[in-house]
Amino acid sequence: MRVVLSLRGDMTRVLRRSRWLARLAGCTALALGMAGTAGAAPAPAQARITATLIQSHVVASWGLNTEGELGDGTTTTRWQYGDVRAGNDVVQVAAGMAYALALRSGGTVWAWGSNGHGELGDGTQAERHTPVQVTGLTGITQVAAGAFFSLALRSDGTVWAWGFNQNGQLGRGTVTDHEATPARVAVLNGVTKIAAGRDFALALRSDGIVFAWGHGQRGQLGNGGTADSPRPVKIAGLSRVTGISAGAEASLATENDGISALTSVWAWGGNDYGELGDGTLADHRTPERVTGLPASIAGISAGTGFAAVLGADGSVWDWGANVLGELGVPLESSTVTRPVNAFAAGSGITQLSAGGTHMLALKSDGTVLAWGYNQWGQLGHDRIGNISAGPAPVTGLASATQVSAGWQSSYAVHTVPYLLGSARGRPGCAGSARRCGA
Numbered sequence: 001m002r003v004v005l006s007l008r009g010d011m012t013r014v015l016r017r018s019r020w021l022a023r024l025a026g027c028t029a030l031a032l033g034m035a036g037t038a039g040a041a042p043a044p045a046q047a048r049i050t051a052t053l054i055q056s057h058v059v060a061s062w063g064l065n066t067e068g069e070l071g072d073g074t075t076t077t078r079w080q081y082g083d084v085r086a087g088n089d090v091v092q093v094a095a096g097m098a099y100a101l102a103l104r105s106g107g108t109v110w111a112w113g114s115n116g117h118g119e120l121g122d123g124t125q126a127e128r129h130t131p132v133q134v135t136g137l138t139g140i141t142q143v144a145a146g147a148f149f150s151l152a153l154r155s156d157g158t159v160w161a162w163g164f165n166q167n168g169q170l171g172r173g174t175v176t177d178h179e180a181t182p183a184r185v186a187v188l189n190g191v192t193k194i195a196a197g198r199d200f201a202l203a204l205r206s207d208g209i210v211f212a213w214g215h216g217q218r219g220q221l222g223n224g225g226t227a228d229s230p231r232p233v234k235i236a237g238l239s240r241v242t243g244i245s246a247g248a249e250a251s252l253a254t255e256n257d258g259i260s261a262l263t264s265v266w267a268w269g270g271n272d273y274g275e276l277g278d279g280t281l282a283d284h285r286t287p288e289r290v291t292g293l294p295a296s297i298a299g300i301s302a303g304t305g306f307a308a309v310l311g312a313d314g315s316v317w318d319w320g321a322n323v324l325g326e327l328g329v330p331l332e333s334s335t336v337t338r339p340v341n342a343f344a345a346g347s348g349i350t351q352l353s354a355g356g357t358h359m360l361a362l363k364s365d366g367t368v369l370a371w372g373y374n375q376w377g378q379l380g381h382d383r384i385g386n387i388s389a390g391p392a393p394v395t396g397l398a399s400a401t402q403v404s405a406g407w408q409s410s411y412a413v414h415t416v417p418y419l420l421g422s423a424r425g426r427p428g429c430a431g432s433a434r435r436c437g438a
Contacts, residue, residue: 051419056088058416059102060397063378063409067098068129069113070409075129079377079384081397083416086110086131090413095355095406096145096196102131103143109134109152117148118180119163125180134162135181145406146196146246152182153194159185159203167199168230169214175230185213186231197246197302203232204244210235210253218249218270219285226285236286238266247302247354250275252309253287254297263297265290265309273305274337275320281337292339293317303354303405309339310352316343316361324357324373325387343391355405360412361391366399368412376408 061070062081068074071084086102087110094101099113099120110131111120118125121134134152137160142153149163149170160182161170168175171185185203188211193204200214200221211232212221219226222235235253242263243254249270254263266287267276274281277290294311301308306320306327317339318327325331328342343349343361349369351362358372358379369391370379377384380394400414 053417054420055415055417057090057105057401057413058088059084059086059090059093059100060400060412060414061100061409062380062394063406064098064376065409067114067127069098069100069406071100071112071129071131073130077376079374079380079382079395081380081394081412084112084131086112088418092143092402093404093411093413094143094145094150094196095353095404095409095411096150097147097198097407098409099145100404100406100409100411101134101143101145101150103140103152107137107139107141107155109137109140109143111150114148117164117178119145119148119150121150121162121180121182123180125178137182142194144194144196144201144246146201147198148178149196149199149201150182151185151194151196151201153191153203157188157190157192157206159188159191159194161185161201164199165230167215167228169199169201171201171213171230171232173231175228187211188232193244195244195246195251197251198248198304200246202235202244202246202251204241208238208240208242208255210238210241210244212251219283220246220249220251220269222251222268222285222287224285235268238287243297243300245300245302245307247275247307248304250302250307252290252300252302252307254300262295265293265297265300267307273321274335275302275305275307277307277319277337277339279337281335290319290339298350299352301352301354301359303359304356304407306354306359308342308352308354308359310349311345313345314343314347314349315341315345316347316349316352318342318359325389326354326357326359326372328359328371328388328391331387351403353403353405355410356407358388358405358408358410360394360403360405360410362400362403362412366401366414368394368397368400368403370394370410373408378405378408378410380410 060081089105092103139155144151162182190206195202245252296312298312299310308318323334353360361369371388371391400412402413
């Protein structure tokens with residue numbers, strides 16, 4: 001009997017200890033709203049572990065990586081997407097030539113990749129393979145990346161710029177080699193949107209007027225001339241603009257007719273591949289209307305020699321260079337000078353981003369489509385070096401909220417659930433340890 005009582009006592013102590021350990025390790029159950037062991041005594045305060053299940057918003061990257069533009073700490077090119085340690089609260093990513101910018105919810109900006117012209121804004125010209133914070137910027141609501149210069153829009157409606165400045169693309173009224181820290185663009189106030197081309201910039205003011213500065217040789221400043229301008233100049237003929245996009249040497253704008261929901265698309269600048277969509281290969285120094293498009297437009301995107309429009313009905317229309325499958329339509333011609341329908345209405349596409357030789361499309365279900373050239377895996381699948389036969393999903397990527405196509409690399413903001421307070425919820429890292437580089 002004493003043996004039985006002794007065993008029963010030992011079992012009771014073991015059960016109590018197991019309950020206490022279960023309570024101590026119950027943070028995951030608590031985070032999911034599940035109760036711990038019923039009736040167990042509370043764990044000592046110093047031993048309690050708490051965790052909260054949250055949705056992080058992180059940058060995914062894939063494609064060319066010779067200058068660290070994928071932000072993963074290496075210079076290894078890859079087609080599989082991986083997450084960038086730019087924070088768990090990213091609201092926008094912008095792709096440049098060989099670098100990228102990430103805007104966080106607190107209004108700070110982070111950058112990585114090439115930095116030979118100070119485009120990362122950290123006060124140096126040192127290449128960065130992981131994100132660094134752009135110096136002195138707060139209250140930022142939008143970022144834009146050109147070839148080697150960067151723009152940021154503040155909540156007070158002012159625009160800030162840094163990086164390459166040999167064509168006056170920083171808008172400071174001066175022409176210099178480069179500026180490695182942000183400074184305010186001259187004159188502008190009340191700006192609501194910004195866009196960066198290869199070496200020129202656009203800004204949309206709250207009254208519907210568009211301004212441009214930087215390189216103007218192909219008419220990309222839209223003021224009727226071909227001279228560079230280191231200070232913002234007004235785009236001719238447009239007064240009710242609602243959206244802007246800047247490509248390599250050409251620009252797009254949407255304008256509301258002021259009476260109904262009808263939207264027109266306008267283009268100007270270089271036209272080597274028909275990227276102005278007017279049926280010719282002639283440059284235009286002032287905006288010309290693009291015809292043959294839906295009456296209601298949801299988005300525009302200008303790339304390197306090609307452009308795309310998203311209709312409010314989900315249809316996609318594009319034109320320009322098609323040598324490498326940039327338009328997502330059969331390769332019947334290397335140049336398409338008028339809009340062609342790449343996706344019918346009801347496609348589910350909500351955003352387009354045109355890059356160097358490829359296109360990204362975000363769908364309402366959070367998946368991403370890609371098409372065009374895949375020399376460095378920028379389409380996000382393993383058919384490296386091929387011209388895509390048409391749009392195909394980026395392998396494994398889900399819950400995306402925004403996309404940005406760079407020169408030969410690609411980026412997306414996507415959501416990843418994790419436990420705040422757990423090892424996998426450490427700041428600046430989300431998703432699996434493999435993708436976080438741990």
